[in-house]
Amino acid sequence: MNYKDLADVMFPEAKEIAYYEEKYPERNLKEDAIVTRIAPSPTGFVHIGGLYQGLIAKKLANQTEGVFFLRIEDTDQKREVENGVVGIVNSLTDFGLEPDEGMISENEEKGTYGPYKQSNRKEIYQAYAKYLIEQGKAYPCFCTPEEVEEIRNKQEVAKIRPGYYGAWAKCRNLTVEEMIEKIKAGESWIVRFKSPGREDRKIRHKDVIKGNVEFPENDQDIVIIKADGLPTYHFAHAIDDHLMRTTHVIRGDEWLSSVPLHLQLFQELGFKAPKYAHIAPIMKNEEGNKRKLSKRKDPEAAVSYYAEVGIPKEAVKEYLLNIANSTFENWRRANPEKPIEEFELQLNKMSVSGALFDIVKLLDVSKIVISKMTAEQVYQNTLTWAEKYDEELATLFKKYKAYSLKVLGIERGNKKPRKDIGKWSDVKETISYMYDELFEQDKTAYPYQVIKDKDAISKILNTYVTKYYDEKDDKQAWFDKIKELAGEMGYAKEVKQFKENPGQYAAHVGDVSTVLRVALTKRTNTPDMYEIMQVLGKEKVKERLQTAERQCQ
Ligand code: GLU
Numbered sequence: 001m002n003y004k005d006l007a008d009v010m011f012p013e014a015k016e017i018a019y020y021e022e023k024y025p026e027r028n029l030k031e032d033a034i035v036t037r038i039a040p041s042p043t044g045f046v047h048i049g050g051l052y053q054g055l056i057a058k059k060l061a062n063q064t065e066g067v068f069f070l071r072i073e074d075t076d077q078k079r080e081v082e083n084g085v086v087g088i089v090n091s092l093t094d095f096g097l098e099p100d101e102g103m104i105s106e107n108e109e110k111g112t113y114g115p116y117k118q119s120n121r122k123e124i125y126q127a128y129a130k131y132l133i134e135q136g137k138a139y140p141c142f143c144t145p146e147e148v149e150e151i152r153n154k155q156e157v158a159k160i161r162p163g164y165y166g167a168w169a170k171c172r173n174l175t176v177e178e179m180i181e182k183i184k185a186g187e188s189w190i191v192r193f194k195s196p197g198r199e200d201r202k203i204r205h206k207d208v209i210k211g212n213v214e215f216p217e218n219d220q221d222i223v224i225i226k227a228d229g230l231p232t233y234h235f236a237h238a239i240d241d242h243l244m245r246t247t248h249v250i251r252g253d254e255w256l257s258s259v260p261l262h263l264q265l266f267q268e269l270g271f272k273a274p275k276y277a278h279i280a281p282i283m284k285n286e287e288g289n290k291r292k293l294s295k296r297k298d299p300e301a302a303v304s305y306y307a308e309v310g311i312p313k314e315a316v317k318e319y320l321l322n323i324a325n326s327t328f329e330n331w332r333r334a335n336p337e338k339p340i341e342e343f344e345l346q347l348n349k350m351s352v353s354g355a356l357f358d359i360v361k362l363l364d365v366s367k368i369v370i371s372k373m374t375a376e377q378v379y380q381n382t383l384t385w386a387e388k389y390d391e392e393l394a395t396l397f398k399k400y401k402a403y404s405l406k407v408l409g410i411e412r413g414n415k416k417p418r419k420d421i422g423k424w425s426d427v428k429e430t431i432s433y434m435y436d437e438l439f440e441q442d443k444t445a446y447p448y449q450v451i452k453d454k455d456a457i458s459k460i461l462n463t464y465v466t467k468y469y470d471e472k473d474d475k476q477a478w479f480d481k482i483k484e485l486a487g488e489m490g491y492a493k494e495v496k497q498f499k500e501n502p503g504q505y506a507a508h509v510g511d512v513s514t515v516l517r518v519a520l521t522k523r524t525n526t527p528d529m530y531e532i533m534q535v536l537g538k539e540k541v542k543e544r545l546q547t548a549e550r551q552c553q
Contacts (some may be wrong), residue, residue, distance in 0.1 A: 310382070
């Protein structure tokens with residue numbers, strides 16, 4: 001009896017690996033094309049770190065005319081949730097990170113290197129496990145979980161390295177006959193890799209992000225096929241990334257210490273190893289300390305958060321590139337109008353220790369991104385968001401579409417557009433005074449500033465409406481009239497004049513403007529008041545000023 005007999009007893013149905021090697025040939029791409037992927041588990045939660053990895057992977061593939069694919073790693077079926085794949089697919093699609101190949105819904109996929117869901121690749125893993133067994137590089141292990149636990153306890157007591165290795169690897173030394181006998185007797189088994197490594201030897205490896213790393217060799221006989229017939233992550237990774245012809249494994253750096261094992265697996269399987277790029281997690285600054293962005297503590301860790309508060313995907317992506325490569329900021333400064341697709345991302349410029357994620361900075365980026373959008377784009381995006389999260393706003397936007405476009409057009413489309421909207425959920429607050437329905441809900445007092453005296457205010461408002469206000473005025477004429485009004489009221493017509501003669505005037509033209517602004521909007525800070533009046537229109541302007549005047553009596 002030899003290893004071949006053993007392999008046949010264990011996996012009688014498995015195909016020869018030549019079949020798969022032929023079925024998934026080398027990809028016909030240009031030499032430095034990057035084939036890469038994201039390989040999430042469908043656990044129901046899409047972390048912003050996953051999106052970050054997806055963005056980086058897709059960008060590199062695009063930049064090099066390579067391939068970006070989505071593989072679903074569902075071999076740990078305990079952790080799976082229903083519709084987990086759809087959640088991942090939708091998140092990627094929402095952010096414009098559709099893969100070239102891979103899963104496109106819960107059970108559908110595209111591409112010729114599939115199946116792209118690991119639970120559908122069982123026979124492939126088994127074929128390769130069989131192949132290793134035939135060469136004596138893997139073996140069945142009959143240890144029960146209790147026995148493995150016992151080994152562990154002994155190791156703990158003796159204060160030695162835990163694990164199934166060397167002399168501790170009981171089943172490694174069974175004869176082929178013994179193994180076959182146990183299998184035939186119906187004992188349950190799993191498959192372990194027979195590691196050729198030695199812990200006292202080091203391996204050196206160059207990670208694309210982390211640079212040179214050194215680790216002890218792997219000497220653990222890790223499980224490659226579990227009792228349910230599915231592979232472990234390690235084995236599946238080697239098989240999948242080989243057969244899918246991945247050139248770059250871009251993944252979280254929690255896997256860095258598994259590199260010795262992975263390289264060993266590639267070696268023993270006779271595969272060429274891919275390049276590895278281990279990405280440090282996204283970090284958050286908490287009172288001076290850096291910590292990982294946490295699913296439990298930080299709402300912004302969930303990709304769903306951005307849609308909920310209405311931060312546009314363009315802004316999220318722009319910000320993620322900002323923290324991915326320090327060169328992005330300069331590039332953006334030099335190319336304020338270019339789409340991010342034109343930025344050349346470099347893996348070796350990624351942070352080794354973890355990029356800091358700051359939601360305030362993200363919102364600043366978002367404000368710039370939104371400031372460059374047209375009124376129509378802001379309208380559509382806000383409406384889409386509001387239809388889900390703010391019915392009142394959605395109703396107003398639909399009822400007054402043309403008017404809303406004008407409102408959103410205030411200080412937009414010029415050289416220095418207004419940057420007051422960072423997320424769609426800000427929109428209502430920034431423009432609520434432009435809608436009577438919302439303005440009338442505001443029961444707060446008018447926040448008058450320097451000019452507070454009721455009679456003075458009443459007089460300003462009354463005189464302005466009856467004598468000066470003309471909706472047909474251009475901006476210059478409009479402002480000249482406010483100056484006139486200031487003069488007529490005994491205030492300084494120019495701020496300069498006011499400053500030069502302190503004590504002579506109680507207020508100046510700016511203070512008169514503030515009275516008008518507050519009367520119109522109940523705010524002290526708004527975009528350009530001339531534009532506001534133009535958009536509100538004659539009737540509404542008069543009505544608001546008169547209402548405010550009445551409140552002075
Ligand atoms: N399923 C693994 C994870 O979610 C993927 C790691 C990899 O990209 O290879 O961490």
